[in-house]
Amino acid sequence: MAKQSPSEQLDKVVSALLGRPDAPLPRDGASRLFNPSFGPVIEVIRDLINLPRADFKARLKADLEKEGSQVDGESSLGDRRASMATQAEKRVNYMREGFHSITPYLIIPAAARLIDFMKTAFGAEERFRVGRPGAENVIMHAEVKIGDSMIELADANPQFPPTPATLLLRASDPDAVYNRAIAAGATSIEPVADREYGARGGSLRDVCGNTWDISIPLPGSKIFEDFRSVTPHFNPARSADFIEFLEKAFGGEETYRAQSPEGRILHAQVRIGDSVISMGDAHGPYQTKPSTLHLYVPDTDSAYQRALGAGATSIQPPADQPYGERNAGVQDPFGNRWFLATHLRDFQPPAEAS
Amino acid sequence: MKAPTKEPASPSGGAGEKLLVAAAQKDPARFTELYEANFERVYAFVLRRVSNRSDAEDVTAEVFQHALANLKTFEWRGVPFVAWLYRMAGNAIADRWQRVSREQGTAAADDPPDPHARAIPEEVEQRALLFRLVGTLPADQRRVVEMRFAEEKSIREISQEMKRTPGAIKQLQLRAIRSLRAQLDEKPGMRTSKTHG
Numbered sequence: 001m002a003k004q005s006p007s008e009q010l011d012k013v014v015s016a017l018l019g020r021p022d023a024p025l026p027r028d029g030a031s032r033l034f035n036p037s038f039g040p041v042i043e044v045i046r047d048l049i050n051l052p053r054a055d056f057k058a059r060l061k062a063d064l065e066k067e068g069s070q071v072d073g074e075s076s077l078g079d080r081r082a083s084m085a086t087q088a089e090k091r092v093n094y095m096r097e098g099f100h101s102i103t104p105y106l107i108i109p110a111a112a113r114l115i116d117f118m119k120t121a122f123g124a125e126e127r128f129r130v131g132r133p134g135a136e137n138v139i140m141h142a143e144v145k146i147g148d149s150m151i152e153l154a155d156a157n158p159q160f161p162p163t164p165a166t167l168l169l170r171a172s173d174p175d176a177v178y179n180r181a182i183a184a185g186a187t188s189i190e191p192v193a194d195r196e197y198g199a200r201g202g203s204l205r206d207v208c209g210n211t212w213d214i215s216i217p218l219p220g221s222k223i224f225e226d227f228r229s230v231t232p233h234f235n236p237a238r239s240a241d242f243i244e245f246l247e248k249a250f251g252g253e254e255t256y257r258a259q260s261p262e263g264r265i266l267h268a269q270v271r272i273g274d275s276v277i278s279m280g281d282a283h284g285p286y287q288t289k290p291s292t293l294h295l296y297v298p299d300t301d302s303a304y305q306r307a308l309g310a311g312a313t314s315i316q317p318p319a320d321q322p323y324g325e326r327n328a329g330v331q332d333p334f335g336n337r338w339f340l341a342t343h344l345r346d347f348q349p350p351a352e353a354s
Numbered sequence: 355m356k357a358p359t360k361e362p363a364s365p366s367g368g369a370g371e372k373l374l375v376a377a378a379q380k381d382p383a384r385f386t387e388l389y390e391a392n393f394e395r396v397y398a399f400v401l402r403r404v405s406n407r408s409d410a411e412d413v414t415a416e417v418f419q420h421a422l423a424n425l426k427t428f429e430w431r432g433v434p435f436v437a438w439l440y441r442m443a444g445n446a447i448a449d450r451w452q453r454v455s456r457e458q459g460t461a462a463a464d465d466p467p468d469p470h471a472r473a474i475p476e477e478v479e480q481r482a483l484l485f486r487l488v489g490t491l492p493a494d495q496r497r498v499v500e501m502r503f504a505e506e507k508s509i510r511e512i513s514q515e516m517k518r519t520p521g522a523i524k525q526l527q528l529r530a531i532r533s534l535r536a537q538l539d540e541k542p543g544m545r546t547s548k549t550h551g
Binding site for chain 2: 011040044045051053063064069093298
């Protein structure tokens with residue numbers, strides 16, 4: 001009988017065991033195992049037959065991730081005992097309190113003016129502001145709250161050029177809000193009217209170049225159902241490409257898509273973490289406008305790597321920040337800038353600490 | 355400052371595992387870290403009582419989904435987290451067993467599984483360790499092992515997919531299996547192989 005190489009012989013054993021795990025092992029003419037050195041590996045082969053599929057493990061993990069984001073943690077159930085225990089261990093949520101997964105970060109000229117505008121037009125509440133030392137009217141970082149949503153903003157500079165955004169604002173009385181915004185200096189894009197997709201709304205450009213679409217769903221309409229007060233909106237040339245990127249880079253999940261007969265995406269929604277972003281293919285006055293977003297993730301380092309793997313380029317590699325976050329920055333292939341962050345500990349803003 | 359995600363929790367629990375559980379109880383999105391640390395053990399445990407891959411996957415998924423939904427009720431009582439998962443796995447298997455008996459119109463089988471095995475046999479730990487070790491093999495060896503065993507592909511299919519000769523695939527298979535054996539033998543407390551024949 002022709003002498004077979006060890007790898008050939010071993011494969012015979014594997015094939016026999018795969019066919020029937022308890023099958024008698026192939027033997028040579030003298031009723032011995034092909035190769036006595038295989039004795040020790042047979043147990044390994046028998047166990048490997050039950051090896052879990054890697055894609056099952058990955059799929060189940062993705063399912064659990066999704067379910068986990070929908071299950072209430074103890075903190076939100078107000079279980080005092082548990083929250084005391086976790087406080088004792090100094091573990092904090094990866095998102096800062098009051099924030100959601102996604103926060104629009106408006107980088108614009110004259111940020112201080114925009115804060116005033118948002119207060120007057122939208123009833124925004126200023127929560128935090130740091131001016132540049134010696135030039136307090138130049139805002140390095142500020143936070144305002146509109147309804148249930150946070151917006152961050154800063155003055156543009158050579159390192160961070162302006163990236164005004166398009167924001168969808170839910171308002172119970174869009175006519176009144178629209179009129180207040182115009183009175184506060186905004187420019188109309190579309191006056192408020194009933195829209196065929198089941199909302200009443202209008203759009204305008206604010207004093208710093210951001211576009212606001214102010215609307216309320218019409219009675220019985222389910223549109224914007226899971227939107228917060230403020231939802232970032234995008235107009236990429238091809239939304240389908242953007243959606244694919246969001247899925248790969250940030251684990252986004254497409255939750256809605258309306259297409260024209262020619263295949264143009266009129267409106268789509270993608271859920272990332274606990275937030276939703278909205279988009280539609282660029283058209284008319286709604287053209288591609290790269291923006292900047294702050295995205296809370298459970299682990300900045302792995303999210304950063306994943307985004308790079310999906311085609312983003314690095315703006316800044318992960319690093320711990322003095323304000324209690326680990327941050328990284330990437331730019332997506334559509335020009336949007338994403339600041340990934342994991343909240344590590346609570347930071348006392350100097351204004352509040354004093 | 356970061357959660358101890360790199361090293362899986364040790365089988366006997368420990369401070370790292372306790373932190374992971376506390377973090378997941380507060381923020382269920384972090385449950386996946388516990389999942390990563392315990393997946394192979396639960397799967398290996400389930401394998402003792404179910405005979406095919408799809409049942410093993412169903413029960414494993416059920417265990418982790420149930421654990422996530424009930425994580426708030428988990429309390430430390432000096433037993434490792436995985437013992438809690440084994441208990442759920444035992445229940446899930448017992449339920450399945452009863453359902454099958456009912457559907458087939460037979461009385462409960464003569465040999466019902468012992469769902470709450472008193473001691474977790476070494477065999478479960480050994481298998482779980484082997485499954486984890488597969489993940490540490492060089493990429494080409496790992497792919498061959500995954501395709502050959504988990505995806506049940508033939509040498510020819512693997513050779514087409516990996517664009518290597520069948521001989522090269524068999525060589526990678528041999529190296530992978532020998533390396534797994536050697537690594538299992540290095541782990542203290544693990545059996546050396548049994549003899550067969």
